Amino acid sequence: MPDDRTGPETKSEGERPAFLTPVFRGQRFGGHGIPLDVLPDLRAYRDLVLELAKVLFLRNNPLRKRVPKGFGDSLRLTLSQLREGSTVAVLTRDQSPREQPPLPNLVVEDVFSEARDLINECVRAAEECRSVPDDFPLELLAAFDGVGRHLKKDESVELRTPGEERGPLLGFKERKHLVLLTRADYRAEVELVGRAVAIGTDKSDFRIELDSGEVVTCPLAREREREVTTAIRDRTRLRIRVDGTGCFDRSDRLERVEQIDGFETIDTLDERLRELASLSDGWLDGEGIGLAPSNVDHVREILDNVLGGGIVPMPSVYPRPDGGIQAEWTISPWEVSLVFDFATHKVRMGASDVSSDAELEDERSFQDERLIDKVRSFVMTCLAGER
């Protein structure tokens, strides 16, 4: 993190006065830029300044019922500079005379600065665990839900105003505190990995079951419906990763995902076989032959066909000391295994009923035309007797 506590700068390039100098802090800002993901937070800040300025303007002009035409256009904030390792942004007000809307007989210039300063007081109060200023309208506290929402929990933004050496820090804690003063929930970035388990009846949402067992509802875009349906049908094999905005209650419990920014299907079979392909000789405490990539590809092809997009559940897959691969299922009371033996080029199927002495066995050559049918049928027989 570069030292950004240098003297305040009130002028930016082109001599336009800085309106605010947000200083971003955190690992992502140590490089040479501000992630695009964070830019919506600056827009949310601009919107908050504008809404607050409207309230202040009407408070200062009690005879007026509404703000003058062009009031909003007079606050055109521009990200005009990135300084000091790109962690310091400079927001300036665009005050080009030809773009300046006519606001006859009304002094509005200072009301935006007043709004900016009141926001800073509010954030400082949250930072210091004090009450927010009395003149900050309570109905606007919820707007902090958007300002800084895309910052991670260990990141913050310092809201430095011209002439200040140090502005208040707005991070997750402050934002959450301010939002929960008037609301029962708040929003934050989420990254979830789990299994898609159901689509809502009106197809507007779907549910993910996380590894913790918690089930979370996410919005479903029409163009993603097919992908989610596939993930549900083959949910023992396919996992999904969702990035977006989550809605949390006061106890930090994730109530739902409100917006999805990133969606990815993870093929756990492919993931596991890649792991196995990376094993080198000696992987088993000095024993264990490394797996040949061509053998791993062969197993991938066979298992892919056997599983058939969800017809057969995903097995657990392990390396064998002899350089083969073993797939296993626990299908109570059956313990089922497929041994891919590359010395004999055969698949050995075995199932043991652990509640009795019953055993099922079969063996097929890799070249057997009916291999897939036989293997699938073998596993399905055990599934039919599942208890």
Next chain:
Amino acid sequence: MTAESSPPLGPALSNRDELLWRQVNPHFVHGGRVSSQVFKPTPKDEGLLSVARSSRTTAEDAFHHHVKILGFVSAGVLAVSVGECLGESLTSYEQPLPDNPAHAVVDFRVLSDKDRERKAKRLAAAARSRGFTYQPGG
């Protein structure tokens, strides 16, 4: 443990309730499920599956011996009882080693490879139902 290099087998273990600790190689864990191969002797074992006796050591100490003294890796410790082994017609024997007095073996020697796999499945099912008896950081 090879038959050639290992000391002779001691007396057979008779306390059916005694647990036998078995280390789990991390590659034999997928999605939290442990492979039945954990309970099948590898070629190097020559039919004798190495375990540690609960009457002589704890699961945690057995883990640390395996990792720190022998320099191997382990995802944790599973256990089967002497009785469960006997239920599969597998006899367990004392085989104390100079640096590991708790060492014992489960004897698979007379079995074919297929039979070893069958019995390993049954022992693994029993061990899984018991769960990990020790896991680092667990």
